[in-house]
Amino acid sequence: MTPQAATPAYRRLSVEQRRSQLLESALALFAHRAPEDVSLDDVAEAAGVSRPLVYRYFPGGKQQLYEAALTSAAEALRLCFDEPREGPTAARLARVLDRYLAFVDEHDTGFSALLQGGSVVETSRTTALVDGVRRAAAEHLYRHLGVAEPGPRLRMTVRMWIAAVEASSLIWLDEDKRPPRDELRDWLVEQFTAVLVVTAGRDPQTAAVVAALAGDDRD
Amino acid sequence: MTPQAATPAYRRLSVEQRRSQLLESALALFAHRAPEDVSLDDVAEAAGVSRPLVYRYFPGGKQQLYEAALTSAAEALRLCFDEPREGPTAARLARVLDRYLAFVDEHDTGFSALLQGGSVVETSRTTALVDGVRRAAAEHLYRHLGVAEPGPRLRMTVRMWIAAVEASSLIWLDEDKRPPRDELRDWLVEQFTAVLVVTAGRDPQTAAVVAALAGDDRD
Numbered sequence: 001m002t003p004q005a006a007t008p009a010y011r012r013l014s015v016e017q018r019r020s021q022l023l024e025s026a027l028a029l030f031a032h033r034a035p036e037d038v039s040l041d042d043v044a045e046a047a048g049v050s051r052p053l054v055y056r057y058f059p060g061g062k063q064q065l066y067e068a069a070l071t072s073a074a075e076a077l078r079l080c081f082d083e084p085r086e087g088p089t090a091a092r093l094a095r096v097l098d099r100y101l102a103f104v105d106e107h108d109t110g111f112s113a114l115l116q117g118g119s120v121v122e123t124s125r126t127t128a129l130v131d132g133v134r135r136a137a138a139e140h141l142y143r144h145l146g147v148a149e150p151g152p153r154l155r156m157t158v159r160m161w162i163a164a165v166e167a168s169s170l171i172w173l174d175e176d177k178r179p180p181r182d183e184l185r186d187w188l189v190e191q192f193t194a195v196l197v198v199t200a201g202r203d204p205q206t207a208a209v210v211a212a213l214a215g216d217d218r219d
Numbered sequence: 220m221t222p223q224a225a226t227p228a229y230r231r232l233s234v235e236q237r238r239s240q241l242l243e244s245a246l247a248l249f250a251h252r253a254p255e256d257v258s259l260d261d262v263a264e265a266a267g268v269s270r271p272l273v274y275r276y277f278p279g280g281k282q283q284l285y286e287a288a289l290t291s292a293a294e295a296l297r298l299c300f301d302e303p304r305e306g307p308t309a310a311r312l313a314r315v316l317d318r319y320l321a322f323v324d325e326h327d328t329g330f331s332a333l334l335q336g337g338s339v340v341e342t343s344r345t346t347a348l349v350d351g352v353r354r355a356a357a358e359h360l361y362r363h364l365g366v367a368e369p370g371p372r373l374r375m376t377v378r379m380w381i382a383a384v385e386a387s388s389l390i391w392l393d394e395d396k397r398p399p400r401d402e403l404r405d406w407l408v409e410q411f412t413a414v415l416v417v418t419a420g421r422d423p424q425t426a427a428v429v430a431a432l433a434g435d436d437r438d
Contacts, residue, residue, distance in 0.1 A: 191414050
């Protein structure tokens with residue numbers, strides 16, 4: 001180990017990098033304990049920096065750090081869904097899931113924290129953040145499916161699939177990240193198509209979406 | 220309105236009925252407010268009884284009432300999954316979903332409370348209760364599928380579907396209980412079959428389950 005690695009406090013990071021590092025450390029701690037059981041000293045220690053440095057970045061102290069950590073995780077998740085509307089829909093969905101699963105993989109404990117309410121105290125705020133991400137994900141999906149005004153059956157299908165994807169990521173973390181990420185991604189895409197096909201039997205709008213997806217495949 | 224209906228406090232109920240009524244009223248209140256914002260007077264008023272009567276049933280006061288309300292909701296949910304292992308699996312699943320959706324329909328606000336963490340304070344306990352119900356539901360499903368030791372892919376498929384069913388019930392309540400309950404039930408059964416078929420393409424154990432389900436249909 002180099003002396004530099006042993007004293008991570010002295011690594012030179014940009015302001016943005018340092019901020020991210022502190023948020024990341026905080027999120028990992030809040031993932032395992034209630035905010036009242038996490039001190040700024042803990043965060044400083046986990047990030048390998050001094051307590052005053054944490055305060056310099058988050059003068060509002062723990063509450064500010066906690067909220068910033070959750071908000072940044074939600075924001076990062078939202079970015080996963082940003083995908084140009086080009087090429088076959090299944091391939092776009094696979095790319096979105098690639099980014100999403102990479103996020104889950106990289107942030108494991110923080111991701112669980114965010115999705116499972118984070119802490120016993122701040123649930124309502126966390127829930128609102130996560131609901132915002134869910135809504136954004138659904139809106140992106142409607143757009144990729146080429147639907148401006150999704151009816152109730154298509155909406156329910158998309159939202160159920162999003163819930164199933166969330167569940168799968170938590171289970172995946174629980175099961176030591178098995179099956180491999182690429183397999184999970186393809187499996188989730190196949191499930192999406194399968195549930196759309198089921199809904200298509202009950203809903204003309206979804207039937208049109210499924211027909212368009214089948215058209216993609218022929219391109 | 221008859222005088223009797225106007226003074227519900229004087230309806231004669233059995234001890235069990237009265238207890239259920241109090242739990243139901245409490246759950247509906249806790250569904251909308253944090254426990255600290257619900258008083259025993261509120262519960263007494265909602266149930267149309269006196270405050271001393273509430274205390275007679277729950278001498279531990281609000282905390283006891285709150286926990287009893289959540290526990291009873293979780294217990295009632297668990298009972299929905301109790302289904303004899305007779306006849307075609309899809310028909311059994313439809314009966315289970317019938318009971319489950321009837322529960323959701325009847326307890327709407329309380330059900331949302333239970334599933335969405337109930338309150339900003341008691342989340343960890345609520346989560347543990349709901350996780351217990353989820354686990355019980357998954358165990359029942361494995362048994363109905365005739366699988367003693369479900370592998371990771373089958374487990375994930377079943378748990379994802381359970382998450383999707385939960386999501387669908389919350390969305391259903393959100394969308395003024397549309398589509399009709401029977402349609403939602405059949406749709407959910409079809410989705411279960413569809414996602415099993417997808418997993419069957421990746422997992423021999425699930426392929427065997429799907430083959431057995433197809434055998435059911437031929438009976």
